[in-house]
Amino acid sequence: MNKPVKPEETGTILKVVGTRPIRPDGVEKVTGRAAYGADLHLPGMLIGKVKRSPHAHARIISIDTRKALALPGVKAVMTSADMPDLxxxxxxxGESASNLKDLSANVMARGKVLYHGHAVAAVAATSNAIxxxxxxxxxIVYETLPHVIDVEEAMAEGAPILHEQMVTAGLGETPTKASNIATKHRLDRGDLAAGFASADVIVETRYSSAAVHQGYIEPHACVASYAADGQTQVWSSSQGHFVIRGLCAKLLKLRFSDVRVIPAEIGGGFGGKTTVYLEPLALVLSQxxxxPVKMVMTREEVFRATGPTSASVVTVKMGAKLDGTITAAQVDLKFQAGAFAGSPxxxxxxxxxxCYDVANFEITGWDVVTNSPKVAAYRxxxxxxxxxxxECAVDELAEKLGIDPVAMRxxxxxxxxVRAPYGPVYKNIGYVETLEAIKSHPHMAIPLGPNQGRGIAAGFWFNIGGESTVNVSINEDGTAIVSTGSPDIGGSRASMAMMAAEVLGIGxxxxxxxxxxTASIGFSTVTGGSRTTFATGMAVVQAAEKLVIDLKRRAAETWGVEIDQVVWQEGAAHCLQAEKAPKGALTLAALAGSAGKTGGPIATVVALNAQGAGPGFGVHVCDVEVDPETGHVTVLRYTAAQDVGKAIHPAYVEGQIQGGVAQGIGWALNEEYVFSTGGIMENAGFLDYRxxxxxxxxxxxAIMVEVPNPAHPYGAKGVGEVPIVPPLAALAIAVRHATGVxxxxxxxxxxxxxxxIDANAL
Amino acid sequence: MAQLSYLSPSSVDEAVKALSGTSARALSGGTDLLVQVRSGRAKPDQIVDLKRIPGLIGIRAENGGFVIGSATCGAMLSEHPTLSKIWPGVVEAANLIGSTQVQGRASLAGNLCNASPAADSVPALIAARATCVIAGPAGTREAAVETIVTGPGKTSLTAGEFIIAFKLPPRGPKASDAYLRMIPRTEMDIAVAGAGVSLALDADGVCLSAHVALGAVAPTALLVADAGQALIGTRLEEVALTRMAEAVRAACQPISDKRGTADYRTKIAAVLAHRAAVIAWNRAKEQA
Known part of the structure; x- marks a missing residue:
């Protein structure tokens, strides 16, 4: 446990924010009582299951469901013919836009199957076995088609085409020939050729990474109930039940008011639970x-048909002067999107x-469809x-120049x-402070032994704000309820309660x-983009502040003074004119108990679109030891410094940093989708997906560097995503220095x- | 719908009868079988739980060796007061299987009869020259551990047969064993390759007997006679270990799959056998 690093002390004295109370959802979770997506049972409920494609790419010639429907106990069978053709x-x-036509065809294949595991039909029956x-x-009769999974093969001339109507966007002119490249992205500044011409040293390098899954422990699960009058209810585990509502309504052409989505407890999402897979199918089967129909994926289905994130190939050309100044950078990024356009x-x-202030750069990105599951957001x-x-290119450059990797950064x-490469001018960022925290950390002074290596890498994430609604009400005994529309995937209930308690002056x-x-509070977008503590937290603070004004007004009325004669301190109204308040302060409990006489219930709503989210930076250092005979990597020590703005609940900020690093280590060392030559994932389980x-x-x-974000009442910045950005490079660099390869x-x-190692020894 | 029945016999004869059915399966810890039933990979019509048969759980010393009931779980092996001292390699191999929770259920017989080429306890048992006591319709018989598995998922046990015990032979002084496996993680994984080595030394540390067995480098676990032979008469000098490693590599006939390439498995098997031999030798020297 590290005390937060504060580059400058702020004046406010906080009593709750910055402490480490026990999370309010903790006891339910550790005692196994919390109700997750698969835990709901309704009277008359059926079990829904999905028939999935055995092929990586095929045309659907026919689907005959008659025998299935005739089986006793089977109550419904559906295909894409039962869904609107959008x-x-x-x-x-939330974080990303969805193309509804694609999404519809992803949840239930239409015309073609585009990956092994693609849903083709679904049934609802009275038991699992039936x-x-x-x-x-x-x-189902298929006409199999050649498939392509590798991103560069999918871009190549003559590759099997997934979508005959898809042409590449972003080329300046509209091509006439179909392509698997959905979009070319481009960002540039300055004069690239001049930048490279002024460089003393240039590196050109290429790094690839395999498709990896978010790996949430809870498989997708939901129950849907479609009543005869058209009102529907969906219980599901997601990162945003309003988005589940919106997508279900759009995909099935329902009125939003007729779709009520009730959030279950969520067992991990990491971005992967910001879209729908089962919910629309369960609704159709229920109708x-x-x-009511319950659908729960197996782990195998989770791997084959949800997530993952993109396999990618990144080439970098970077030039620098002898003093380390980077003069030019050219980055090319090829990303596997899976079956439909929309890679990150x-x-x-x-x-x-x-992270780099570079005068001349050109960045290109390629969004490429492949015969693999459609990628979903991942941290x-x-x-x-x-x-x-x-980061690996910067390490190569630093090595060539003989410059320390932290100094190089x-x-x-x-x-x-400085104007960010993506446009805006940076304000209130804590990158150099984070570099400083790593540079002065004792980790950096620990000597390394044989076969050991150290890797340093930096990372950036935008963090977002966005739409949130919050309802704060005071109970008759002076306790408070904070309702949000933001699912709690990282301890947000604790931080919401803490911020409300801070303003209200109570424990x-x-x-x-x-x-x-979704029927009990106003719209709130997903818990994603590291937005909830910032945006929903901002709404909580504003709502609590509105209540304090209301409480002061009630106290002023009780005492017969102007509201400016009332101050709110320690959870009570205090009158500046002592003679008007002979019984002393009016506590929250006293004001709540007499609310009926001062205007009725004490409650308020704040709905906002939070602006001013502060971007986050992280710098990681890791030491590894490689067994040169087995190739096994042991991660010896790992230190992650990050600008967190202000840690509302430091233990959960540390947890986010540690969790992101853990996932990054898995991504770097062992996780990967392994496909057979037939395009079938061979390791669809946690035994072989490591x-x-x-x-x-x-x-x-975890080192928390606190450079506050003035847009948030307590200075918070998003913290959940930054920590997964540097580990891939940090590990690759550490292994390089441990092995010499x-x-x-x-x-x-x-x-x-x-x-x-063997090849290098030859 | 097909029904799955569960039987929990209290005698060997009852169990033999129940297992004579065409698709009955024996259950001890269930850590492989129940997972396979749930996933649909195994579809037995009857599960015969052997744990209530007297003697199938427990470890006893007999004729200078040990008799281990076939359904004895991994945790009991490690908790036994003397077994780990005499056969540390067998116990460490069995204890590598699964998690702490799995160790409370998983048995040697289950690990063997699941017939995975990568089973951790099997190379250690083979190197230890362990035998199985098998009950069946024709009475009981004894067979060497390496004769049980005939290929992935296949055993030489006939209808109605099941293993009731493993016998570890008497152990002289200056003898010990070791098992090592390679996994990409540090636990909760399946061996990419495994090697068990059992040695008996004279007072000067010269190998009187040596047995080397490998896992995950062929359709079944292998007893590599040449590898053991390379160590006999030596004090594990570098030249002897090199010859053993060569014999190990020559014996490997692995496949390339999602868990590792054939080339890698072959190299690693030699590395593991080398390291296990050194551990076993050092342990043997410490023995009284």
């Missing part, structure tokens, strides 16, 4: 059968050079892939007033935070490392 339409769903049997009775390559383009989508290439660091245990359903286990990880030392393709699995 036109292409973009729908803003549903399984019904799936086997659905007869057709007249029963746009964010990769924008973040790739966001700082696109940024880790881009940072792998750029300091030399070129973005600072306040955090007096505040009960809840996540309200997320790190606890014993694979050292204690991850620079490896360019993640994951750095033992067999690859041993092969690289």
């Amino acid at each position: 036109a292409a339409e973009h729908y803003e769903a 549903a399984d049997q019904a799936l086997d009775l659905i007869e 057709k059968s007249g029963h 390559v746009g964010a990769a383009v924008m973040t790739s050079l966001a 700082a989508p696109g940024a880790p892939n881009a940072a792998l290439g750029v 300091e030399k070129n660091a973005v600072r306040n007033g 955090v245990e007096q505040v009960r935070p809840i996540v309200a359903d 997320v790190p286990v606890a014993s694979d990880l050292p204690m991850i030392d 620079r490896m360019h393709d993640l994951p750095l699995s033992p067999s690859k490392i041993r092969a690289a």
